[in-house]
Amino acid sequence: MVINVLNHVPFCFSTEQGDTIRALVEEKLAYNEFVTVSFSGVSEVTSSFINSAFVALLNSYNIKFIKSHIRFVSVSKQVSDMLRRCFDNAQKEHLPPVVA
Amino acid sequence: MVKQVILPPDFNEKEIAKFIHDVIGPDGFPRESEILFDFSKLRFVDGVGLTVLCNTIDWLMHKKIRCIFHIGQKYLNDYLVYMDDCGFFEKYTNTPLRPHRAVRDTTLPIKKIDHAHSQAWMDFHFTPWMCIKLNVNKNKLSSLKTCINEIFNNIKDHSSFNEGFIHVQHYPRINRIDISISDIGVGIPSNIKRKYGEMSDKDAILKASQEGVTSKSHPNNMGIGLDYLSVTVASNGGRVSIHSGYGLYLCRPDRNGLDRESFQMDAMYPGTLVDIQLPIERFIGDEEGEEEEFEW
Incomplete structure (x- = not known):
């Protein structure tokens, strides 16, 4: 299953546009299917978009599941940097509690 | 009562605090129900000054304060002509000072843009x-x-408004581009204090600039934006300043990476003003390359 983001949203800019993409991804993940997300033609994305489209999936799935079920292809340098930044930042927030 | 506010001779970033202090009282409200802006002493205004002026007038109008303009110059000086060319007088009085005003090629003139139209403006202008x-x-x-x-x-997620002013100015003599953006929302310090507790505006605005710090005005916010702004502008040799509430944040490149500092100001900025200064000869921009697969 390939989701070409520009087929569904005009820009990768707002939280609402991110929500649209997340709904499509979640439909597939719910059935344990693999998803390829293509950023072909997208030169830049905001943190709001990435957080809403993909990082919010951490509320339902763990990072291991997300990494094994989602591929991001045709990503520009800026898109790649923002994906990394947002997931790194979110994982700091989702660190499991430490038992001392 | 009418409060007369004399615009400073050099209306630039250094004059913001005094200008705001003249307009807004210590209680955070306009000083009078009518404000007369006196342009007679104005000899210079830059993009930041113009953006602050528009933002303040908008804030006053939102509070139903009547704004009056007194030009006070028999012959229009270069900077009133500049403001006229930027569309300032036409915007607020429906009439330009001169019948044949024209936007200069060194200016992307001040425009109030709402969130929904900002992408189109970014792409086409x-x-x-x-x-x-x-x-x-x-x-x-x-x-x-x-x-x-x-x-x-x-602006959309954190302020109570959905629109902001943006002005972009090229200064050929110093080879620099300045981008000024301002809104009249509740401001960064107020949002940060709501999440993290009481602190000075100086500390709140510095805290907001760190990666991972967010007011969570939207559930999916993770606090990337202001850090990303600071890193991106500094890596291109530029400077960022943010005025919000009583806080001022400055970020510049230094030998060790970024020099970030903040200050407590005497006057409250109504909303948030972001000013980006980009020296043209130091602009590097993004690395170009083929689109690739993302490696986790």
């Missing part, structure tokens, strides 16, 4: 203009555009 001024192709501008998009997302 900002990007082509910046490509010409910086002599780069649009792929080099991805991170810089993202910074401005993040600011518009902040």
Whole structure:
């Protein structure tokens, strides 16, 4: 299953546009299917978009599941940097509690 | 009662605090129900000054304060002509000072843009203009555009309003481009204090600039925007200043990476003002390359 983001949203800019993409991804993940997300033609994305489209999936799935079920292809340098930044930042927030 | 506010002779970033202090009282409200802006002493205004003036007038009008303009100059000086060319007088009085005003090619004139239309403005106005001024192709501008998009997302998510002013000015003599963006929302310190507890505006605005710090005005916010802005602008040799509430944040490149500092101001900025200064000869932009697969 390939989701070409520009087929569904005009820009990768707002939280609402991110929500649209997340709904499509979640439909597939719910059935344990693999998803390829293509950023072909997208030169830049905001943190709001990435957080809403993909990082919010951490509320339902763990990072291991997300990494094994989602591929991001045709990503520009800026898109790649923002994906990394947002997931790194979110994982700091989702660190499991430490038992001392 | 009418409060007369004399615009400073040099209306630039250094004059913001005094100007705001003249307009807004210590209680955070306009000083009078009518404000007369006196332009007679104005000898210079830059993009920041113009943006602050528009933002303040908007804030006053939102509070139903009547604004009056007193030009007080028999012959219009260069800077009133500049403001006229930027569309300032036409915007607020429906009539330009001169019948044949024209936008200069060194200016992307001040415009109030709502969140929904900001992308179209970025693609059809900002990007082509910046490509010409910086002599780069649009792929080099991805991170810089993202910074401005993040600011518009902040305006929507964090302020009570959905729109902001943006003005872009090229200064050929010093070879620099300044981008000024302002809104009249509740401001960064107020949002940060709501999440993290009481602190000075100086500390709140510095805290907001760190990666991972967010007011969570939207559940999916993770606090990337202001850090991303600081890093991107500094890596291109530029400077960022943010005025919000009583806080002022400054970020510049230094030998060790970024020099970030904040200050407590005497006057409260109504909303948030972000000013980006980009020296053209130091602009590097984004690395260009083929689209690739993302490696986790």
